[in-house]
Amino acid sequence: MRFVIDVFSVAAIGGGVFFFLAGTVGLLRFPDPLSRLHALTKADNLGLGLVVLGLLPRTESLLGALELVAVWALVQLAGATAAQLIGRAVRRQGPAA
Amino acid sequence: MSVLAALDIGLALLVFAVAAWTVFAPGAFAATVGYVVYGLLLSLVWIRLFAVDVALTEAAIGGGVTGVLLIGAAARLRQAEMTTVGEAPSGVTRLFAACLCVLVAAALAGVVLLLPDQGPTLAPQAMERLPETGLGNPVTAVLIAYRSFDTVLEKVVLVLAVVGVWSLAADRYWGGAPGEARAERPEPTLAFFAQMLAPIGIVVGVHIFWVGADEPGGAFQGGAILAAMWIILMMARLTEAPQTNAFWLRLALIAGPAVFLAAGVAGVAVAGGFFAYPSGLAKPIILFIEAFMVLSIAVTLPMLVAGPPRREPRR
Amino acid sequence: MTSGTLAGLVGAALVGLGLYGVIVDPQALRKILAFNLIGSGVFLVFGIVARKGAAAGLQSDPIPQAMVITGIVVAFAASALAVALTLRLFEETGRASLRADGGAKPGGDGAGPE
Numbered sequence: 310m311r312f313v314i315d316v317f318s319v320a321a322i323g324g325g326v327f328f329f330l331a332g333t334v335g336l337l338r339f340p341d342p343l344s345r346l347h348a349l350t351k352a353d354n355l356g357l358g359l360v361v362l363g364l365l366p367r368t369e370s371l372l373g374a375l376e377l378v379a380v381w382a383l384v385q386l387a388g389a390t391a392a393q394l395i396g397r398a399v400r401r402q403g404p405a406a
Numbered sequence: 407m408s409v410l411a412a413l414d415i416g417l418a419l420l421v422f423a424v425a426a427w428t429v430f431a432p433g434a435f436a437a438t439v440g441y442v443v444y445g446l447l448l449s450l451v452w453i454r455l456f457a458v459d460v461a462l463t464e465a466a467i468g469g470g471v472t473g474v475l476l477i478g479a480a481a482r483l484r485q486a487e488m489t490t491v492g493e494a495p496s497g498v499t500r501l502f503a504a505c506l507c508v509l510v511a512a513a514l515a516g517v518v519l520l521l522p523d524q525g526p527t528l529a530p531q532a533m534e535r536l537p538e539t540g541l542g543n544p545v546t547a548v549l550i551a552y553r554s555f556d557t558v559l560e561k562v563v564l565v566l567a568v569v570g571v572w573s574l575a576a577d578r579y580w581g582g583a584p585g586e587a588r589a590e591r592p593e594p595t596l597a598f599f600a601q602m603l604a605p606i607g608i609v610v611g612v613h614i615f616w617v618g619a620d621e622p623g624g625a626f627q628g629g630a631i632l633a634a635m636w637i638i639l640m641m642a643r644l645t646e647a648p649q650t651n652a653f654w655l656r657l658a659l660i661a662g663p664a665v666f667l668a669a670g671v672a673g674v675a676v677a678g679g680f681f682a683y684p685s686g687l688a689k690p691i692i693l694f695i696e697a698f699m700v701l702s703i704a705v706t707l708p709m710l711v712a713g714p715p716r717r718e719p720r721r
Numbered sequence: 722m723t724s725g726t727l728a729g730l731v732g733a734a735l736v737g738l739g740l741y742g743v744i745v746d747p748q749a750l751r752k753i754l755a756f757n758l759i760g761s762g763v764f765l766v767f768g769i770v771a772r773k774g775a776a777a778g779l780q781s782d783p784i785p786q787a788m789v790i791t792g793i794v795v796a797f798a799a800s801a802l803a804v805a806l807t808l809r810l811f812e813e814t815g816r817a818s819l820r821a822d823g824g825a826k827p828g829g830d831g832a833g834p835e
Binding site: 410414415418421422425426428429434437438441444445448451452454455456457459460463464467468471472475476479480482483485486487494495499500503504506507508510511512514515517518519521522523524525526527528529530532533534544545547548549552553556557560563564566567570571574624626707710711713714 | 724725726727728729730731732733734735736737738739740741742744745746747748750751753754755757758761764765766768769770771772773774775776777778779780781782783784786787788789790791793794795796797798799800801802804805806807808809811815816817818
């Protein structure tokens with residue numbers, strides 16, 4: 310049973326790392342700020358969700374698991390707000406923002 | 407090489423690279439964003455040094471609140487950047503400065519490498535008297551019990567900084583409110599964010615303060631989170647920055663150091679020494695002092711970020 | 722090489738970097754950033770001293786940790802005052818650097834004409 314949990318954790322965290330990598334590649338390679346923003350927010354949120362999913366079976370208590378999920382929810386909230394604000398700034402000032 | 411060693415080396419290189427970006431980045435705004443990232447990575451380094459309280463403080467105050475301060479300043483100083491283009495020092499000066507800095511860094515690195523493996527330490531003495539204070543977190547015990555005078559002086563430094571920032575206002579603005587003189591509607595995206603985050607943030611901040619007695623946390627970290635919530639509310643324009651001559655504001659600013667100092671002086675009468683706590687009552691007194699410290703920090707940090715008054719005071 | 726030694730070396734390098742930034746960059750805001758780098762580098766050297774003082778069941782000596790926490794808060798207070806001074810300088814003179822000649826008005830310490 311431990312082995313199954315470990316394999317699941319490694320797989321989920323590995324998937325999360327892959328999405329973070331994909332988001333970073335998008336940040337570096339996409340042509341303009343709006344598409345870069347798109348790549349970052351989508352991929353990073355999904356990546357963090359997978360990492361949290363992989364860490365959930367390793368927590369020792371329900372409270373720890375809830376804390377992890379709360380961290381993910383708060384990062385989503387902050388990321389969405391930041392993306393909105395940056396997107397609006399880019400639209401107002403043009404791609405040179 | 408173990409995985410942890412690889413992580414340590416990778417983290418060290420990353421911290422150095424981001425710090426180099428902060429120094430060499432072309433624009434001030436980019437450098438400031440690099441500094442915020444640097445602060446967050448630094449708190450990871452502190453965790454690897456097994457100093458979790460310091461990691462929390464670095465993330466909250468060093469990376470977070472300082473970041474807000476510097477990004478606001480960088481945005482406002484953007485127009486001034488063009489005027490300093492011609493003032494960069496010559497190549498000879500740069501070379502000389504680089505040699506000097508490499509020398510200083512090498513000397514410091516030599517000192518670090520020559521440190522003995524087991525240094526002198528006060529940890530045994532700190533742990534020995536810990537049960538008397540009723541606390542479980544030795545860092546909190548050092549801050550509020552063993553070296554309480556240092557912490558009082560630090561709170562006073564914060565008050566002095568606020569006085570210094572306020573005194574930069576023009577004479578006719580003294581006592582007014584910081585920030586622009588327009589009454590605007592709340593900024594919608596930030597208002598949503600603030601309304602969702604502030605209740606959670608207040609609970610988290612109070613929790614971190616309360617739990618700091620026994621686990622990593624404490625008054626500074628909890629107070630910084632509460633300060634961040636107020637800063638977000640002010641940035642979302644859901645609430646205005648208060649007038650600097652408001653009585654409640656000035657009372658809240660000095661409440662922390664005043665209560666702390668009063669407890670120290672009362673210790674002379676009650677427990678036989680300046681800043682001595684009577685045995686058995688140490689933990690309630692410490693938590694009482696810390697509560698006022700949290701209030702002061704939560705009020706001082708946003709006032710430092712808001713800056714000097716820019717409006718005339720209303721009667 | 723333990724994590725403590727590595728952190729101490731990074732701290733030494735940061736002090737050097739920050740010192741270069743303070744000397745070379747003409748803008749006041751960049752000097753404040755570099756000054757903060759020097760401060761955090763010094764705190765990292767404190768960190769290795771604390772780590773080498775691990776004893777009595779603790780992983781790291783609590784006294785230097787408390788001093789670093791105090792230092793971080795005081796460094797923020799100093800940065801806030803420095804940023805306020807820089808913004809005031811910009812409001813008064815339109816410049817953000819500290820050159821003695823150029824646009825600086827005489828008596829620009831807040832007591833001059835507002």
